[in-house]
Amino acid sequence: MIEMDEIDRGLLRALAQDAGASAGALGRKFGLSQPAAWRRIKRLREAGVFTRVKLDLDREALGFGVTVFLGIKLATKGRVSLEDFERAVSAIPEVQTVEHVLGLYDYRLRVVARDIPDFERVLRRRIMTLPGVGNVEANVLLSEERLPGPL
Template sequence: MDNVDRAILAVLEHHGRISNNELAARVGLSPSPCLRRVRRLEEAGVIRGYRALIDPTAIGRGLRVFAAIRLIRHTRTDVAAFERAIIRLPEVVYTHHVTGNYDYLLQVDVADLPAYEHFHAHRLAELPNVGTVSSYVTMKTLPHEIT
């Protein structure tokens, strides 16, 4: 991977639906070599796919909460049981296994604070092996654009 590939990835990461002609212009290539590079990156698995970014408020998920989870036990069986359970919860958008004071950091998208309170009490706290949950309510999310 060279600097041109990295430039292609930087543009596609923020503008996945950009036309090949516009992408080529932004990274300083002609369209044919640019398309070949994108296809090579896709085939190599560097580009794993493209997605639509959905406005969470438009689909009833206007509140984003980050939940830090500490497990009670860390045996393979206990960790696997937690992971099997957490990926089945549709409110959990991302699950990150982290180091530090907590074991997992979850991004949870729900309608509002009462919906999160219900999710926390009746779904999250009931998962196997959950010791503590610390919740961080998002007040604002700043966009990160490339220039």
Template sequence: MTDLDKVDRAILAALQTDGRMSNARLAETVGLSETPCARRLKRLESAGYIERYRAMLSRSALGYGVVAFIYVRFAVHDRTVATRFEREVQAIPRILSCHNVSGSADYILQVVARDLDDYGSFMRDELRSLPGVTSVESSLSLREIKASTGLPVP
């Protein structure tokens, strides 16, 4: 982060707000002309500060009324089983995120479902059959207070 100046940080912050922003608008937002702005943007992409661009989709418009956080525990901590579990989790689209964590759970998953019946089917038919899973505990989101708006840009 030592090679990022104030303008680089402004570019990163602006793009997190609107990833489809045109170069002309981005340049105006950060106080540059278009060519230097495009050069800086290319450098930030090449240096790995910007991994990719994507759209944020509406869960409700797509019919996902349930968001759950699932605490997954393994009885046996075998690297081969954990690797299989992680590979299979990556292939399930309704699992939005998966974190290997410390504490009483081995993994925490964020999952979406259409409704409670759909969530129950997912738990019974998919999650509990994944390699290594011996117990699961769920917390259902009642209301989202803050959604990810991107990383803080120091």
């Protein structure tokens, strides 16, 4: 674990809000020179505190108005390897996240679709045909009140 001071934490919060912020702008915000801010950001990245800069797309603006969380219980764990299921489900473009979880279901998926009929098509033709899929529970996202941010 890397030691961080308040400036490091502030840099992370600022980068979580705007990953494209320049080192010069961040330096001015935190009373650092551009090279000093850049060195701190580089040190945090090299320590693995953050691994990449991510473009956050507006799904609705791109025509994906429905987000559904699926809980999937594999029917036959012994006959289908988890790696086979993960590889197959990760190849579906509408599946945004694949999380192997402990609890009622084996996996939790975040799926985007243009609308409910489009989601039904993805569910029937792609997800339900995956190796080992047993029980599936769907929860449609109504609103998202808090977006992920820094710890």
